[in-house]
Amino acid sequence: MSLAPRRTLLILVPVVLAAVLLAILLLPGGPTTSRAAAGDTAEPTKPVTISGPFGRIALGGPWTVAEDARNTGLRAGWRGGNFSGKDVTIPYVPNAGRITGAGGVISHRGSIAWYRTKIQVDADGQYAIAFGSVNHHATVWVDGKQVADHTGEFLPFDARMSLKAGEHTLVVRADWRDPEKMKADGWHRLWFNFGGINREVTIRKLGPSEVQAPYVTTTLGGGAAKVRISAEVVNRSVERDVRLTGVLRRDGQDIQVEFPSVRLKPKETRRVQTEVTVQDPALWAPGSPNLYDLTLAVPNESAYQTRIGLRQIEKRGTNIFLNxxxxxxxxxxxxxxxxGYGTGLRPEQMDSLVGDLKEIGANATRAQHPLSPALLERLDAAGILLWQGVGPTDSPGSWKSDTPAKAAVARQRVQTTLDEQQTHPSIVVWNLVNEIARNGGTDNGQVPYIRAMSKKLKTEDPGRLTALDVWATPVKYTAKDPVGGARVPERMGSVYRDIDAIGVTSYQGWYSDPGKSMAFLKDSIRRFTGEIKRIYAGKILVLTEFGAEANGENATNRPGGYGYQADLLKTTIDAYSADPAMSGTIVWNLRDFGVAPTFIGGSIRRTYKGTIRLVRGLNQKGLFTYGGRPKPSVAPVRAALQRAADDLQK
Structure with missing residues (x-):
């Protein structure tokens, strides 16, 4: 077996940190402004993500990737890098080209892939290789020595090691076999099982300290913004006093950020906090997404850069207030x-998603899993609010994180996402559960998890709302049951105590009473929302999931057709927006997307007994096709969302 040609990536050791900090803290146009803005094309060694520790270099490629469906790579010694394959750039999802048909079934079951690249460093020292996400289980070796082991996609992790000056071989084994076992272990997915390294990889040299996990919270009053800033400081040296400092910058205005000095033992990590006042701030909001550059540094040692928006989110009664x-x-x-890319989106594909949101006139979106920081930066720059899922995502009414060990992993997932994403102004809501049934499960640990995490988020991140998505699709209305058998409680239990907002999943007109007239749909929504408002009294209510699948294989005005989808979406948005107690409508979904090949429409096919034509392995509820082509529903949805915006201003 011939080995693939060697590829080398040069890692430049950061310049003397005193000079770096001078550039960061004193001179205009420092490293933050020299990086690619959201939507720009990144340079080959420049990370796609702006936010992060200073001195990161992207390991985009080339990499060599080899599939290992028979799991022979470990026995063959591939950890040392002695395998051949094809050259790719990262992110790269090996099975992204096969999601439907018989090939999609095999692809979804998962496989193993090995990745290899060469890195070269020009000085001895400690280094950190940061992975944005690997699905599902990642093992990392450098020069044949294991340096990291991690489970779970959409969760960042570091591989840390000592390196001598010179060339080194980096190898990653990604194992995404058996999604059913993942589900049983608390790693359920509501999308296709795309494997491999699906977010960017960077490397940086470590100094005597680190700055990580910055948090920002803004409170407005008297024409000024009080900005509470905190960050974790890690001491990698002897016991000593460490002082964090920084600067908040926008349009030539520099606001110094000073923290108290702290005494840290070797390897100790401590969160430090301060507050600054910004007079006449440029606030962040949809339509005016003003951003500030924030740099935090331990002088002459380490720094962290990010972009933030000054904005205040509040719950007032049952409404959301922004600024x-x-x-x-x-x-x-x-x-x-x-x-062709699966979950391994490139910058141009992120830009395309944001462009589609703009095309429908959206001021908000929703995601069931933690989005990549690079995509979040684009939402920040576009002024689009995000209802962000955090922690485990499970099927409706289900909860698989049901042992103490799995519950601990679930809690850590929330912490990891909070640390990575807290500074993004676009995130308005942390949503803890997808489609909880009634008052949740007490015997499976769901209620204790929600109670603990909602309290934690409200304490550590008070500038956002906490939410639960509820499984509320009616089944069949009766005179005695105005919610039609939806899995909602008769009255709220303790699980909702520290929850601000309720995301309602209700597929009226699709899974519930499909094919009925739009007049019937309006009336059913009126009856349904009246009862939902009673049950969840005092909570913010947002319709966060509704819609219908559509393609060209069905008669346009029947369920499954383009015309029916457009009418249902327009009618639903208008009906819910007419109720002043509702705080929004978020269509499911912007684009068609890959799902498990066992999914082919759900209960709608039982209703129509095979007369509706859908695609196995592809959820077609999107306003745009999988390839990004707008469906006929785009124009009426845009108009309905604009009517909702106009009504709010009246």
Missing amino acids: GERITLRGASIHEDAP
Whole structure:
């Protein structure tokens, strides 16, 4: 077996940190402004994500990738890099080209892939290789020595090691076999099982300290913004006093950020906090997404850069207020999925998703899994609010994180996402559960998890709302049951105590009473929302999931057709938006996306007994096709969302 040609990536050791900090803290146009803005094309060694530790270099490629469906690579010694394959750039999802048909069934079951690249460093020292996401289980070796082991996609992790100056071989084994076992272990997915390294990889040299996990919370008053800033400082040296400092910058205005000095033992990590006042701030909001550059540094040692928005989110009664004005959330949900790339989106595909949201006039979107920081930066720059799922995502009414060990992993998933994403102004809501049934499960640990995480988020991140998505699709209305058998409680239990907002999943006109007239749909929504408002009294209510599948294989005005989808979406948005107690509507979904090949429409096919034509392995509820072509529903949805926005201003 001949080995693939060697590829080398040069890692430049950061310049003397005193000079770097001078550039960061004193000179205009420092490293933050020299990086690619959201939507720009990144340079080959420049990370796609702006936010992060200073001195990161992207390991985009080339990499060599080899599939290992028979799991022979470990026995063959591939950890040392002695395998051949094809050259790719990262992110790269090996099975992204096969999601439907017989090939999609095999692809979804999962496989193993090995990745290899060469890195070269020009100085001895400690280094960290950061992975944005690997599905599902990742093992990392450098020069044949294991340096990291991690489970779970959409969760960042570091591989840390000492390196001598010179060339080194980096190898990653990604194992995404058996999605059913993943589900049983608390790693359920509501999308296709795309495997491999699906977010960017970077490397950086470590110094005597680190700055990580910055948090920002804004409170407005008297024409000023009080900005509470905190970050974790890690001491990698001897016991000593460490002082964090920084600067908040926008349009030539520099606001110094000073923290108290702290005494840290070797390897100790501590969160430090301060507050600054910004007079006459440029606030962040849809339509005016003003951003500030924030750099935090331990002088001469380490730094962290990010972009933030100054904005205040509040719950007032049952309404959402942004910067003192009521807002409603209007848009469509998104999945990170593109044909041929799967979850390994490139910048141009992220830009395309944001462009589609703009085309429908959205001011908000929703995601069931933590979005990539690079995509979040694009939502920040576009002024699009995000209802962000955090922690385990399970099927409706289900909860598989049902042992102490799995519950601990679930809690850590929330912490990891909070640490990675807290500074993004676009995130308005942390949603803890997808489609909880009634008052949740007490015997499977769901209620204790929600109670603990909702309290934690409200304490550590008070500038956002906490939410639960509820499984509320009616089944059949009766005189005694105005919610039609939806899995909602008769009255709220303790699980909702620290929850601000309820995301309602209700597929009226699709899974419930499909094919009925739009007049019937309006009346059923009126009856349904009246009861939902009673049950969830005092909570913000947003319709976060509704819609219908559509393709050209069905008669346009029947369920499954383009005309029926357009009428259902327009009618639903208008009906819910007419109720002043509702705080928004978010269509499911912006684009068609890949799902398990066992999915072919769900209960709608039982209703129509095979007369409806859908595609196995592809959820076609999107306003745009999988390839990004707008469906006929785009124009009426855009108009309905605009009517909702206009009504709010009356």
